[in-house]
Amino acid sequence: MARPGRSYDTLTRRSSMPVWLAITWRVGLVLGLIAAAIAVHWFDRAGLRDDYDGDVSFIDVIYFTMISITTTGYGDIAPVTDRARLFDAMLVTPIRIFVVLIFVGTAYNFVFKRTWDVWRMKIIQGNLHDHIIVAGFGTSGREAVEELIARGTPVEEIVVVDADEQALSEAEQMGCSVLCGDATRDKTLLDVKISRAKSMVVSAGRDDTSILIVLTARHLAHHVPISVSVRAADNELLARQAGASTVINPVSFAGLLLASSCHGANISDYLSDLASVTGRVKLNQRDVAEEELGYGLANIRSGGLGVRIYRDGKAYGFWEEEAAKLIPGDTVVEIMPGDGASKKTVEG
Known part of the structure; x- marks a missing residue:
């Protein structure tokens, strides 16, 4: 190409x-x-x-x-x-x-060139704070970067790590900072200042490589949320044990969409909307606002539809008793109008 x-x-x-x-x-x-x-x-x-x-x-x-x-x-x-x-x-x-x-x-x-590259790298490293590291710029990694940009993430806050110079060239053309290297190595992740990162996305194309990257990242930065893509269901537990905060199985998700479509053609369409910022609706996660404390999940003030809260590491749906009163520390998951929503019609 x-x-x-x-x-x-x-x-x-x-x-x-x-x-x-x-x-x-x-x-x-x-x-x-x-x-x-x-x-x-x-x-x-x-x-x-x-x-x-x-x-x-x-x-x-x-x-x-x-x-x-x-x-x-x-x-x-x-x-x-x-x-x-x-x-x-x-x-x-x-x-x-x-x-x-x-x-x-x-x-x-x-x-x-080497002197220039070293100097330029130090300048970029000095400006890396609260950035998102994307390890692997294959199909999933590229789509993740495009979605991040569509959701409003400044492109200069995205750092792509890959061993493929062709893929890095494409990421650089998008405006991302790039590093050619092996993300399973400590030095590579230290070079992209993982300790100062806001989050990390891992999509290496192979489950074993992705899990090894998670292990490497977790022992260097205990606090950084790590999302990883794995293809085999057996490896989901291993990825979590390696330290992944979120494990995504694209094969299982595709199966869920296919199964949902059997019970209604519009269900899979709605789920796809939720997953993309370009849909009519989108999912949003945030901390509970101060003015919402004491109220129920159904009375959130953002204009969205509250569907779930996370409290002390546990999830509660909008129908459960715990969601009837929001308290400090709660994390709210809500459905909001997406970029594709009509100005006159807001879909819930």
């Missing part, structure tokens, strides 16, 4: 060549080009003139070749025959340009 901004497709793979070998072959290429130019100048030294002593020695050839490739020359040794001048014009000049590009490219890749 073509990257955003490109009109062509590329098949790429990260180079396995170590840094020292990459620098060595570049230096070797430069030396090879210089050696070739020296050899031709030496065999055609009759086409050169030395204004100093009139004799063109091998040292003079090396000197002339080096200053011709690295500079424009000083004029003390100059080509005088048509063949020597043609060689300098057609071969030495391109070699000079190529050598400069190699040196500039090497300096950029291994000095300037």
Whole structure:
């Protein structure tokens, strides 16, 4: 798939060549080009003139070749025959340009770019507070980021971690901060300042990898809520034991929608609306407001429809006795009008 901004497709793979070998072959290429130019100048030294002593020695050839490739020359040794001048014009000049590009490219890749990236990363890290970390930018991770943005999360507060540079390029085009790395490693999560994160979303594509990421994240940040996607029902308990605050099984959820549609075509449509910010209705979770204390869940002041409260880690429905009187510390789950709701008609 073509990257955003490109009109062509590329098949790429990260180079396995170590840094020292990459620098060595570049230096070797430069030396090879210089050696070739020296050899031709030496065999055609009759086409050169030395204004100093009139004799063109091998040292003079090396000197002339080096200053011709690295500079424009000083004029003390100059080509005088048509063949020597043609060689300098057609071969030495391109070699000079190529050598400069190699040196500039090497300096950029291994000095300037690394220094710039380190400095830029420190600036970004310094601004990371109350951010959301998304580990894995596959289909589920991408949809999670799009939904977060649609729900009003500032895109600069989303940090995507993935080992796929193509996926990271797409996340970066969306405006997210990105880090290419393995989210199962402590260093990777420390680099994205997990201890200062507001929450974390894990969707690595494999249950074992996702659970390992949760384990790593939980031992680094005990307080951060972690939502993880797992596909096998047997792994839901393992994910919770690893420290996940919320476990989502997309396969089970799809099954629930299919089963619900058998009892009414509109039920699955309503459930889909609840799950998306673009639907006519949406679910909202918040702390109980001070002015709501002492009132029942049916009398919440936000204009939404209260359906559940969480008190001391337990859930209570709107029909239960505990929901008849809200107290400090309660968490309210309510149904609110979504972005797709009509201005005149609000669906409950």
